[in-house]
Amino acid sequence: MEYIEKPSLVLRIKNYLKESWRVLRVTKKPSMMEFKTIVKVSGLGIVVIGLIGFLISMVKQLVF
Numbered sequence: 001m002e003y004i005e006k007p008s009l010v011l012r013i014k015n016y017l018k019e020s021w022r023v024l025r026v027t028k029k030p031s032m033m034e035f036k037t038i039v040k041v042s043g044l045g046i047v048v049i050g051l052i053g054f055l056i057s058m059v060k061q062l063v064f
Contacts, residue, residue: 007015030038
């Protein structure tokens with residue numbers, strides 16, 4: 001079996017910082033319209049998950 005050397009801790013940290021910097025350069029602040037859309041979709045998701053949980057709770061109470 002061939003031994004593969006892991007990169008040193010310093011090299012791994014450098015690579016992580018380089019990748020993090022690359023991501024930060026690509027990202028941008030969302031416009032107001034994008035932000036409102038994200039808030040609406042997130043809120044809708046929370047409501048749907050809450051309703052599913054409520055319905056499961058109600059069915060559980062009715063059955064047992």
